[in-house]
Amino acid sequence: MSHIIRANNLVKSFTKGLRALDDISMVVNKQEVLVVMGPSGSGKSTLIRTFNGLETFDSGKLEVVGVPLYSNHDERNIRAIRRKVGMVFQQFNLFPHLSILENIILAPMKVQKLTRIEAEEHAMHLLSQMGITKQARKYPSQLSGGEQQRVAIARALALKPELLLFDEPTSALDPERVNEVLDAMRTLAQKGMTMVVVTHEVGFAREVADRVLFMDSGKLIEMTTPDIFFSNAKHERSRKFLNQIEK
Amino acid sequence: MKMRKGLWIQVLVLALVFSLILVLVNNISTNLIRSGLGFDFGWLNRTAGFALAEHVLPYSSSDNYAWALLIGWLNSLKVIFASLIMATLIGFFVGILSAGRNTLLRFLASLYVTFIRQIPLLLQLLFWYFVGFLSIQGNLIGPFKGILNISNQGIVILGINLSAEFSALLIGLSVYSGAYISEIVRGGIQSVSRGQWEAFRSLGLAENIGLIKVIMPQALPAILPGLTSQYLNLAKNSTLAIAVGYSDIYAISDTIITQTGRAIEGFILLLISFFFLNIIISNCMELLNNRLLSYQKH
Ligand SMILES: Nc1ncnc2c1ncn2[C@@H]1O[C@H](COP(=O)(O)OP(=O)(O)OP(=O)(O)O)[C@@H](O)[C@H]1O
Ligand SMILES: [Mg+2]
Numbered sequence: 001m002s003h004i005i006r007a008n009n010l011v012k013s014f015t016k017g018l019r020a021l022d023d024i025s026m027v028v029n030k031q032e033v034l035v036v037m038g039p040s041g042s043g044k045s046t047l048i049r050t051f052n053g054l055e056t057f058d059s060g061k062l063e064v065v066g067v068p069l070y071s072n073h074d075e076r077n078i079r080a081i082r083r084k085v086g087m088v089f090q091q092f093n094l095f096p097h098l099s100i101l102e103n104i105i106l107a108p109m110k111v112q113k114l115t116r117i118e119a120e121e122h123a124m125h126l127l128s129q130m131g132i133t134k135q136a137r138k139y140p141s142q143l144s145g146g147e148q149q150r151v152a153i154a155r156a157l158a159l160k161p162e163l164l165l166f167d168e169p170t171s172a173l174d175p176e177r178v179n180e181v182l183d184a185m186r187t188l189a190q191k192g193m194t195m196v197v198v199t200h201e202v203g204f205a206r207e208v209a210d211r212v213l214f215m216d217s218g219k220l221i222e223m224t225t226p227d228i229f230f231s232n233a234k235h236e237r238s239r240k241f242l243n244q245i246e247k
Numbered sequence: 248m249k250m251r252k253g254l255w256i257q258v259l260v261l262a263l264v265f266s267l268i269l270v271l272v273n274n275i276s277t278n279l280i281r282s283g284l285g286f287d288f289g290w291l292n293r294t295a296g297f298a299l300a301e302h303v304l305p306y307s308s309s310d311n312y313a314w315a316l317l318i319g320w321l322n323s324l325k326v327i328f329a330s331l332i333m334a335t336l337i338g339f340f341v342g343i344l345s346a347g348r349n350t351l352l353r354f355l356a357s358l359y360v361t362f363i364r365q366i367p368l369l370l371q372l373l374f375w376y377f378v379g380f381l382s383i384q385g386n387l388i389g390p391f392k393g394i395l396n397i398s399n400q401g402i403v404i405l406g407i408n409l410s411a412e413f414s415a416l417l418i419g420l421s422v423y424s425g426a427y428i429s430e431i432v433r434g435g436i437q438s439v440s441r442g443q444w445e446a447f448r449s450l451g452l453a454e455n456i457g458l459i460k461v462i463m464p465q466a467l468p469a470i471l472p473g474l475t476s477q478y479l480n481l482a483k484n485s486t487l488a489i490a491v492g493y494s495d496i497y498a499i500s501d502t503i504i505t506q507t508g509r510a511i512e513g514f515i516l517l518l519i520s521f522f523f524l525n526i527i528i529s530n531c532m533e534l535l536n537n538r539l540l541s542y543q544k545h
Contacts, residue, residue, distance in 0.1 A: 054445055082451040093446035097464045106460060107450035159451060 003027045003063075004163050004194050005051060010060035012046060012218075020046040021057060022218035028163075028196060033189045035205040035226070036198045038215035039241055044198045047215065048165050051196065052085045053078035065162050083111055086156030090168040092148045094140040094155070100127070101136045104155045111159060119158075126154040130184055146177030150184050157188075164188065166197040200245060206230055214238050253533065257526065264522075268515065275511060290507050291316075297502060299494050301410055312503055319499030320520050326416050326495065327482050327524070333421035334481060335474075338428025343458065345429060346436040356429065363426035369487055371423055376415035376491040412493040416485070424481045428474060435470035436462060467539050475532040482524050496520050 005028035012021040020043045028034050036044045049055040051064055053073070062069040065084040067077050095103050104126065105119035114122075127133045130150040132143075140148055149169055156164055166185070170178045182204050189195060189208050199205065205212055205226050212229040214221045216237050222229070233239050291313040298308045303321045306314065345356035363371070383399045396403040401411040409417070439462050447457035488495035496517065504513040 052449055054449065079451055079453075082449055085449075087445075087449040089442060089446065091442050093440075093442040095443065095446070095461050095465075106447075107452055110453075110456050110460070111451045155450070 003029050004032075004065055005196070006063040008061040010047075010050065010057050010062060012050070012055065012057040019218040021050070024060075024218075024220050026213065026220060026223060028194065031192045031194055032210045033195045033197065033208050034211050034213055035209040036196065036213045036215065037200070037205065037241070038221075039244075042215040043218040044215055045167050046218075048167055048196055048198055051163075051165055052082055052087055054087075083159060084161055085163045085165060086159065086161040087165045088149070088152050088156050088167070088169050090171050092140070092145070092152045092172070094148055094152055096140050099137055099139055100132075100143070100151050103140070103151060104158050107155070108158050123154070123158060126157050127151075129157075129187075130154050131180075144177060145173045146180045149173065149181045153181075153184055153188075162194060164193055164195045166195065166199070168198050168200070170199065170201060202230065202245065214241065216241070261522075272515070288512055290509055290512075293507075295503070296506070299499070301413065301494055312507070315499055315503065316496065316516060316520075319494060319496040322493070322499075323482075323485055323488075323495040323497075323520075323524070326413060326420070326488065326493065327485050330417050330420035330424065330481055330485070331478055333417065334424035334428055334477070337421055337425030338477075339432050341425065341429035342432025342436065345433045360426045360429060363423055368419070368423050368484055369490055372415060372419040372487055372491055375419040375422075376411065379418065380411040380415050410493075412488075412491050415491050416488050416493050419491075420481055420484060423484070424477055427477050427480075431470055431473035431477065432466070434473075435466035438469045439465045464539075468536075471532065471536050471539070475529065478528050478532065479525055482521070482528060 005026070007024055007026050010021050010024040011019060013019050022043075024047060036048060038044050046055055050057050050062065053069065056073045057071055059071050064081045067080045067084075069077055069081065094100075095106070098106065101120060101123055104123040105114075105116065108114045108119040108122065109116060124133060124136065127136055130153060132147055132150055132154075135143055135147060135151070140151070143151065153164075153169075169185070170181050173181065178201070182201060185195070185197070185204070186208055197204075197209075209226045211223055212226050213223045214229065214233075214235070214237075221235050221237055222233070224234075228234075229238065230242065233242060292311050294309055295312050295315040296308050297315070299306055299315065299318060301322055302318045303325060304318060306318050341356045341359060344352045345360070347353065380401065381399050383397065394405060399411060402409040402414045443461055443465065444457070447461045448454075452460070485495060486497040489498040489501060492498075500513050500517045504510050507513075
């Protein structure tokens with residue numbers, strides 16, 4: 001099995017007649033970095049959130065980290081997937097009442113039943129990877145946005161996931177804080193982490209992505225290498241989108 | 248620091264209220280003396296002469312009125328404290344269900360809340376007493392005999408004997424306040440952003456663990472103020488005890504006033520005892536509040 005995600009004909013509508021996901025079929029391979037792009041409302045978040053069961057789908061079949069998922073949304077399978085898939089949100093979603101360290105060790109202690117000492121040791125290792133060991137005892141509100149997002153990445157890494165999902169991880173950051181987060185993600189990619197990243201950061205996509213998936217109106221328009229996508233996009237809609245974001 | 252300031256304000260208000268009462272009492276007492284009735288608390292030392300079915304401390308009809316009032320106050324405390332705990336359990340349980348994802352449970356929870364809020368508490372208490380307890384023939388729960396007995400004599404649970412009057416009041420007050428508390432709990436839970444639910448779920452945490460470790464600590468600051476006011480309401484509502492014949496502070500004061508004719512003195516004592524009750528509840532909640540909110544200072 002070289003693929004980590006396999007989606008077959010995924011369909012989802014929030015409101016009748018309007019498809020947020022319109023017959024999506026795709027594969028994400030191990031150690032691949034896939035960047036998802038598309039205009040607002042095209043279904044990028046919906047797609048990435050079905051990958052860890054935060055959204056249900058109406059029909060089709062999904063297989064993530066070897067666990068199958070159908071439209072009946074089996075809770076046990078979803079939990080099994082979530083234990084192996086980390087997620088990073090646009091708004092960080094750190095737990096504000098817990099210290100940075102507590103944010104990170106909560107899941108390892110409760111899900112993997114690690115002792116506090118084991119969990120803290122691993123957490124400190126992750127924080128040093130993210131370059132924020134000094135903040136371990138602080139609380140989320142005492143950190144800058146960029147630091148908070150790096151904590152969120154460390155928290156998502158705490159269960160040693162096989163796949164990381166990012167939904168616009170830098171969109172809520174001050175411009176001067178964007179790079180520290182992108183750098184951390186770049187390092188992860190170099191270490192071979194499989195990642196699906198929704199982002200508008202063209203530089204990151206060009207440099208780090210193995211493939212770019214372009215969506216519009218819930219449809220997968222094209223999925224190709226960044227070289228081809230950014231210089232020689234096949235589809236009219238992709239070219240229109242690229243013209244817009246270059247402005 | 249905040250606590251101490253709050254305490255000072257309370258003391259100040261207390262002093263103000265007492266001086267107002269003193270002026271009032273002085274006025275009334277001159278009037279009473281003028282009309283030959285007199286104003287004194289000497290009767291407190293006289294023999295009460297009535298029996299009380301329920302007493303936390305030893306009591307007999309040869310004890311004095313002051314002791315009878317204290318017994319009444321303790322009876323009030325007993326039923327308020329027990330109802331407060333049960334109402335909280337019911338309220339959190341139902342509140343969590345009504346903020347949850349299960350449609351059927353949500354519907355049942357809202358049915359309970361709507362139903363209970365439509366009916367006056369007095370009617371509910373009478374229902375629990377006359378329909379719920381006095382109409383029971385024999386023992387309601389056969390199989391658990393010895394552990395839990397429910398009969399028209401009340402409830403016996405693990406050897407602890409609860410009278411039918413106490414039980415009806417306890418259940419009535421808890422079920423009633425529980426409905427209001429559940430709405431406060433639901434509101435508090437819903438005030439926590441959706442992102443927090445998604446974050447703990449994405450980490451593979453089970454719903455109940457996420458609720459306890461992530462959602463509730465953030466919901467509590469929004470829940471506590473409403474909870475305090477429900478507790479104070481519950482304490483005040485407990486004076487409806489008289490309707491089911493439970494000897495709380497109000498019921499006993501009522502008897503004493505009828506026997507002695509000392510209505511004004513009786514009511515002053517009643518006011519003071521409720522004042523203390525409310526101060527106890529408010530301060531306990533304030534203490535809890537400060538402990539829970541300490542993390543927000545970061
Ligand atoms: N919870 C929801 N309820 C109803 N409709 C929704 C919901 N979430 C998304 N949608 C709709 O589904 C479609 C896809 O939304 P989605 O959030 O996936 O888009 P997106 O590509 O992530 O957009 P953006 O770039 O703005 O984040 C949109 O039409 C949106 O209005
Ligand atoms: Mg989105």
